[in-house]
Amino acid sequence: MPSELVELKGHIIDSLSLPRVLDAVLAQGGQFEIEEIIVGKTRDDQSCARIRIQAATAEKLESILGYIEKEGANRLDHENARLEPAPKDGVFPDDFYCTTNLPTSVRVAGEWLPVEPIEMDCGIVVENGRAQTVPMNRVLRGQMIVVEHEGVRVEPQQRRESHGVFEFMISTVSSEKPKALMVTEVARRIVETKKQGRKVLLVGGPAIVHAGAGAAVEGMIRDGWIDVLFAGNALALHDIESALYGTALGVSLEEGRPAPHGHEHHLRAVNTIRRVGSIAEAVRQGVLKRGIMRECVLAGVPFVLAGSIRDDGPLPEVITDVLEAQDAMRRQLPGIGLALMVATTLHSVATGNLLPASVEVVCVDINAAVVTKLADRGTHQAMGVVTDAALFMRELADELKEEKPCPAS
């Protein structure tokens, strides 16, 4: 909870100034703690109280402090944030302030500036009266960077309201949870997110396709439940291979058997798209007749495909510079209310690193360690569902089909 220390000095006891200030703090929804009080020994001696004031939000605190200042309570911790220039491109000053994924403000010239966007493990650059997070690799020499902790205020995440079934799910990650209830709950949250006019992000791994949930995801995109897709070369390529050859990594999705010369399908598929020029062009020319990627193109759902060292091809849209890929992902984040991370460790952690704590994260993986890893790396808001990704997505798609048409976001 944001707090600030104030001092009230003078003849504050007999004049009832102290109770006046304390009552005002409570009346405005704040809390106080008297850290020190020195009562004057004689009638002419002044008394002095140091009081820590707390409020649920930074705005609320500011309003309380503004009010009690007029009643004589002066702020004590009102140091401005310390700024130092970045010594080189891509290098922060020593002691740079390291951001969290929580709403943060910095005090510059006596004024609290909100830090935007909210992203953890970044620095804060102060320029032209604005405070912005900046990843280490994007900082420029000479930019003024917040150092140490003075003049930085972090607003803790509000406790989520009780959501019944999800209450115990956030406590631990376990495979021993009633899956049907969890699917229903995730569906409810997706519907809720869309109703609030916020976007749903799907971060997906290739298992979605080769375990057989491609059609379910296609349906969710078609019905408008997914607004943005983050994935790698693999998900897109498995999807395209299955659209062109009916196989994923050469295994027939219909029969579950390796197709003759199936091992080549993968490379032929990527070659086809590279020849046409792009996934979108393949859709336009009728080369790509079905699949998740086709539905994204048709529905205008933006996708970011981030490359990795083991990629085949890759597909033309795959961004092979990881820093550029991070930036491309960042550009899609405004407005996201829920991130559904399914069967991908790499992209889940990468996305978790970029998301503010206010975005709900649902992580579905057969491996409990993925969910734990996400939470351990700072994405504390992640909720885990340990189960088979394809089964989960199929059930989720079924749940969502029963919903009224997807509310536009």
Add this chain to the structure above:
Amino acid sequence: MCQPVFYGIEYEINPWMHREHPADHDLAERQWNELCQMFGSLPGVEIELIEPQKGLPDMVFTANAGLVRGDTFISSRFRYPERRGESPHYEKWFAEHGYRVLRLPEGLEFEGAGDVLSAGGTWFGGYYFRSAPQALSAVSELLGEEILPLRLVDERFYHLDTCFCAVGDTAMYYPAAFDEYALAVLRDRFPDGIEVAPEEAVQFACNSVVIDDRVVMNATSPKLRAALSERGYECHPVGLSEFVKSGGSAKCLTLRLE
């Protein structure tokens, strides 16, 4: 006191002032002269005058110049820029008359004897509209004396001396001008205090000058007269309608020297 040579309503810094409702200058001069003569006629009273200054119409309200305690003068730091030009003239006058002139740190708003008054052996400081509570604490430190801050809540009674007046060991005050904490303090300190009625308060009953057993005020009421008389005080009404238009009356027009 300061003659109302340049007095007029040239700006609006309290709810009483309306430029479209100007003061009658001749009448103001007559009212001020009458007040001055009234004081002059009282035994033991000497009147000192400060030179009025063009462009400083509110300089007639000398109570706001600063706070006088013995040979010390703590100069005001006016909240409104319109009045800040008065300070150098007052400081010069007090320095020339042998006072030690003190100033509060910059940014601490303080309006002198308008907001700090002594009653029953205790100093009281009004704050919120013109003086800051932090300034009262600074003044108390300079004087080495207790000042009990009182929170004002009605902007028509923007200075403590518009709603509170020491009468011997007790006081008269307008209760609705204070918040509940300040009122609790006043009622505790002055169990025998006179609580004036709203219609008396708007006639500036509390902006009175008490000299010995005489209470000089703008207007009075039979009830207030009776309350004062019960405590051995006699009312001396002097019409000050033209100054009330600026939000001031007898007390505002004077600064008591020691």
